[in-house]
Every structure is written in structure tokens, then in C-alpha cells.
Amino acid sequence: MxxxxxxxxxxxxxxRNACKLCSPLGASMAFKGLKNCITLIHGSQGCATYIRRYLISHFREPFDIASSSFSEETAIFGGAKNFNDAIKNIISQYNPEVIGIATTCLSETIGEDVKRLIRDYRSENKDVKLPDFIHTSTPSYQGTHSEGYHETVKSIIETLANKTCSNDAVNIFPGFVSPADMRHLKQIFNRFGIKYIMVPDYSESADNPYWEEYKKLPEGGTSVDLIREAANAKASIEFGHVFNRGTQTGSIKNHTKYNYTAGEYLSERFSVVCFQCGLPIGVNETDKFFDILQKLSSREIPEIYKKERxxxxxxxxxxxxxxxxxxxxxxxxxxxxxxxxxxxxxxxxxxxxxxxxxxxxxxxxxxxxxxxxxxxxxxxxxxxxxxxxxxxxxxxxxxxxxxxxxxxxxxxxxxxxxxxxxxxxxxxxxxxxxxxxxxxxxxxxxxxxxxxxxxxxxxxxxxxxxxx
Ligand code: SF4
Missing domain, CATH: 3.40.50.1980 (Nitrogenase molybdenum iron protein domain)
Incomplete structure (x- = not known):
């Protein structure tokens, strides 16, 4: 061709002046769309501070992000103690249902085995009811904020989705879009009469109404119970062409087996049909998205969208x-x-x-x-x-x-x-x-x-x- x-x-x-952002920033955004979830950045404090500052300045909303605060000593001997202290502090301060743990360049470089840290923490705290832990591997030298975001969505699904009885919902993985876009997508699904499981959903948690008092865990986000149901859904829709495929674990460029997405994982593991289309911007790409919705709902396109088109x-x-x-x-x-x-x-x-x-x-x-x-x-x-x-x-x-x-x-x-x-x-x-x-x-x-x-x-x- x-x-x-x-x-x-x-x-x-x-x-010299990066045209991308840091990978754990994308992870923090994906975790923001989970109900009662706190993000822990496992690495240096500066990483979490930079991410908080970037997100707060864009969304003009509070973003509580914890850090395991690596020091010189931690960088040499490992971050197990800092990890345990951080988890204890998060539980006592926030009592979250989920802790999303994203690794940084430093913790990945020294080879932190976060899955083992989680296992050890669980076995040391057997008698306590602990939140769900979701670990995502997000060193920034391996991908952009966008790849960190998609990698985290995949980690959320891999950790939580659980096959039980089939339901008639459709999973929607919208990508790193604005809260306004997420609200609009949910309205579209409602008008088509399709039950949906949106992962993540920060349409409320990253764009809150006015509060009389500060809320440590803002309302909104998709619940863990609902995400478990993603394995039982009748289909998934995800927007993109690149997703998390630029990461080193599966670079198309190097012709290695490319990284898979959340939708591809559900398709492979639980036979949930996966539809992929580009972000629905413009007439052609939106038409493709609406065709999928029409097929899944067996309904005509609602009149309101015909007029908007x-x-x-x-x-x-x-x-x-x-x-x-x-x-x-x-x-x-x-x-x-x-x-x-x-x-x-x-x-x-x-x-x-x-x-x-x-x-x-x-x-x-x-x-x-x-x-x-x-x-x-x-x-x-x-x-x-x-x-x-x-x-x-x-x-x-x-x-x-x-x-x-x-x-x-x-x-x-x-x-x-x-x-x-x-x-x-x-x-x-x-x-x-x-x-x-x-x-x-x-x-x-x-x-x-x-x-x-x-x-x-x-x-x-x-x-x-x-x-x-
Ligand atoms: S060190 Fe890596 S993870 Fe931390 S802020 Fe910089 S790019 Fe992001």
C-alpha cells in the first residue's frame, strides 16, 4: 500500500519537553473511577506529588493519592516496610473498599515484587477484613499515561472479574476521556436500553457537586461487585487502536506478542464478545459505535441521535x-x-x-x-x-x-x-x-x-x- x-x-x-505524561498518572485516573478506592503510588513522594498537582489543576477537584515515600535506603534495600506502613495508614485514614497500587520508575527498576508484598501483608493480617488490592505495573519508561491507564483497566478486570451466572450487561471501557464524555456515554446506553458496566467511571468522582464538608472518598465510581460481573456480560466495547500496546511487555514494533486489553482478556478468558472501535469523534467513528449499540440492543437508533447526527x-x-x-x-x-x-x-x-x-x-x-x-x-x-x-x-x-x-x-x-x-x-x-x-x-x-x-x-x- x-x-x-x-x-x-x-x-x-x-x-526535552515531553509530549506525554507519566504512566502512574494514567493508573491514578483509572483507579479514580472505582468506588471507594484510594491509589497508592509505590515509589518516591515526588511522583505522587506531581500526579496530584497535574490532576487537581485539570479537574479542579481534590485527588487524594497516597505514596509509600521511597528514600535512598528504600531504593537500596527494598520498599516492603514502606509498603506495609502505607497500607496501614490508608486503611486507618480512609477505610477504602479498594486500594489501587501503581509502581513507579524507581520501584520497578529495583524489581519490587508487589504481588508478594500484597501476599505477605494479607498473611500478616489474616484476622482483619482487608480491602481488595489491585496492582498495576506502570514504570514510565515503558509507556505513556495513556498506556498506564489502559494497563490499569486491564489489571482491574484481571483482578476482579469473576465468572458466575451470565447477565445481559455490556462492558464499556471508554478510555481516558472527560467526565462529561462519560456522563454522555451513560446517557446513550440508557437511551438504547442497554445495561452497562463502565470501567472506570470517574464521571462523578472527578467532577463532584459542591460539598458542605470535605469527603475523603468522593461519591461515584464503579463498585467492585459490579466489576466482578464484567466476566458475565454479553459483550464489551472499547475505544482505541493503540490502548496499552506500546508497552514493552508487548510492543508491536518489536514483533513480540503484543499486550492485550481488558476487552481482549474478557474475550479470551470468559468468551465475552469484544467490539473495538476508535474513539467516537466525528460522524464515521460515531456511526460505527452506534451500529454496535444497535446490534446489541436490537433497537433503532433513538430519534434524538438521528437529529444530532x-x-x-x-x-x-x-x-x-x-x-x-x-x-x-x-x-x-x-x-x-x-x-x-x-x-x-x-x-x-x-x-x-x-x-x-x-x-x-x-x-x-x-x-x-x-x-x-x-x-x-x-x-x-x-x-x-x-x-x-x-x-x-x-x-x-x-x-x-x-x-x-x-x-x-x-x-x-x-x-x-x-x-x-x-x-x-x-x-x-x-x-x-x-x-x-x-x-x-x-x-x-x-x-x-x-x-x-x-x-x-x-x-x-x-x-x-x-x-x-
Ligand atoms: S520518576 Fe517515573 S513515575 Fe515518577 S514522576 Fe517521573 S516519570 Fe513518573
Missing amino acids: ESHIKIKKSSYTAT GRLIDSYVDGHKIMFGKRAIVYGEEDLVIALTKFLSETGIKVVLAISGGNSGKLSSSLNEMIDSKEPVCTVSEDADFEDLSEIAGNIGADIMIGNSKGYYIASSLKIPLVRVGFPVHDRFGAQRISHLAYSGTQELYDRIANALLEYKQESSTVGYKYL
Whole structure:
């Protein structure tokens, strides 16, 4: 097959300003979507502090994340004592139903055997009712925050899912999307009359209503009992192409057996049918998602979504003169970059540069499959950082950037608009309520992009147009 993309390698060996985040951050997000769960970062205190700071600034919500606080001594002799102290403290302070344990670069490098630490803790505390423990292996040198997230979702399912009697629910693994997107997905399932098990579900716990008093464990999240039922569901739906497949345990690039996802695990182990589609952004990908729901529910698409779809297409027609021929730079998590590129190709916007810090090898192949042969070449850079983006972007003649807030300084130096999507968004308010998914989420995104282009045109003109 002819390639429609040009692959650009980083000119630098070290990462200068990473276009990805740390893997345990993704794990912390996945654990946030479990009911009455506290995350323990098994490693240095700085890792937990950085993660808390990033999550709080994006969601503007409290994120209690514990740390086993490694010191020089722990790094040499192992973290068993710190682990035991941390678990005891978490239980006495929070009394959680679940403790999610994510390892960091340091604890993985010294080879901490967390499964043994859990076993030892259990046997030393036989007479006490203990919470469930879920361990996920998330060294950041092995994957991005997105891979850490998907790896953790898989660990949650592997630890808890338990085959008993079949039920008629559908598992939904939405990926690292916004709380607003999760609420919207749940509404869609309800309107199709499909019972669902969403893992994780931080639609409430990462976007709480006002509290009179501080709650150590916020409401919301999927319960352990419900997650156990995932093995008995009639199907699973998961969004993505890359998932956790870029991790070293199963790199496609090295042609080793690639890592499996939560849905693939349930399919393999418990014969739960697994449907995979890209993040439903844009008409085509949302159509694929709705086709699956139609099949699973044996129901017609609800009228409300037919209308939303129609309005979205109508806006593509109305906005064509604003969007057509514009050149975009898209960056961030690989699955989000793939979904946005696909969506933008529906609108007449040409993605001229797609960049991610992920290194699964899937970004360029997925984009190549979806780019029309009549289209000119799109430059793709994997395992890239923001300095790579800055160097390539300077010569590419882009009109707009679409990605997280960390690209702001580049958009500002290029004097082009930036539409903020995904994670993190640290320089705007309401990031947890940004919608991306399905027809209505795409509509919001489309309107934001069109308005960013109009605003730019208006502000860079000396005429003072009030009519565009
Ligand atoms: S040391 Fe590793 S786990 Fe800790 S913050 Fe840095 S990248 Fe993340």
C-alpha cells in the first residue's frame, strides 16, 4: 500500500519537553473511577506529588493519592516496610473498599515484587477484613499515561472479574476521556436500553457537586461487585487502536506478542464478545459505535441521535467555507490524535502534522490506513516531544493547533489559534466538562474549532469586521 505519510524522527536523543505524561498518572485516573478506592503510588513522594498537582489543576477537584515515600535506603534495600506502613495508614485514614497500587520508575527498576508484598501483608493480617488490592505495573519508561491507564483497566478486570451466572450487561471501557464524555456515554446506553458496566467511571468522582464538608472518598465510581460481573456480560466495547500496546511487555514494533486489553482478556478468558472501535469523534467513528449499540440492543437508533447526527452534518456544510483547506497540527495521546485526524478529514481540514510522545508504532500505520490517497502527505512524528513539534511546525505553515494546553507556547510563537482538547488543560476553566464524544460532543468540538478560526481572522484584521 502506498504511504501517504512522511515519518519524521526526533533529531535529539533526550526528551526535552515531553509530549506525554507519566504512566502512574494514567493508573491514578483509572483507579479514580472505582468506588471507594484510594491509589497508592509505590515509589518516591515526588511522583505522587506531581500526579496530584497535574490532576487537581485539570479537574479542579481534590485527588487524594497516597505514596509509600521511597528514600535512598528504600531504593537500596527494598520498599516492603514502606509498603506495609502505607497500607496501614490508608486503611486507618480512609477505610477504602479498594486500594489501587501503581509502581513507579524507581520501584520497578529495583524489581519490587508487589504481588508478594500484597501476599505477605494479607498473611500478616489474616484476622482483619482487608480491602481488595489491585496492582498495576506502570514504570514510565515503558509507556505513556495513556498506556498506564489502559494497563490499569486491564489489571482491574484481571483482578476482579469473576465468572458466575451470565447477565445481559455490556462492558464499556471508554478510555481516558472527560467526565462529561462519560456522563454522555451513560446517557446513550440508557437511551438504547442497554445495561452497562463502565470501567472506570470517574464521571462523578472527578467532577463532584459542591460539598458542605470535605469527603475523603468522593461519591461515584464503579463498585467492585459490579466489576466482578464484567466476566458475565454479553459483550464489551472499547475505544482505541493503540490502548496499552506500546508497552514493552508487548510492543508491536518489536514483533513480540503484543499486550492485550481488558476487552481482549474478557474475550479470551470468559468468551465475552469484544467490539473495538476508535474513539467516537466525528460522524464515521460515531456511526460505527452506534451500529454496535444497535446490534446489541436490537433497537433503532433513538430519534434524538438521528437529529444530532443530522445537525452535525448540516454544520459541516454550513462551516465548510471556514474549515476547508485549513492546515492543522494535532498532538497528544496516540488514540486521540488518530480520532481527531479522522474527524478533521471529514470537515475539510487537512492534518499536516500529527505528533505524539507515544511509541507504539501504531500511530503512523493507523493514519496511513485512513488517509485518502488523493490527500497530500501528512508528517507524523512518534516518540516525539514538544521541541520536535516546535522545530517541525515552524516550516509547515499551519493555521491551527489542536491538543492539550502544553502546546500553548508553540501556538503563541506561531501566532495561530490553539483549541484545547484531551489532557492536561491547565490554562482554561472547565476542562472536566469538555465534550469530545459522539455526535453532540463532536458538534461542540466542531463549533469550537470554527470559532477559533473566525476569532483569529477577526483579531488579525485591522478592519474590525463584525460580520464574518
Ligand atoms: S520518576 Fe517515573 S513515575 Fe515518577 S514522576 Fe517521573 S516519570 Fe513518573
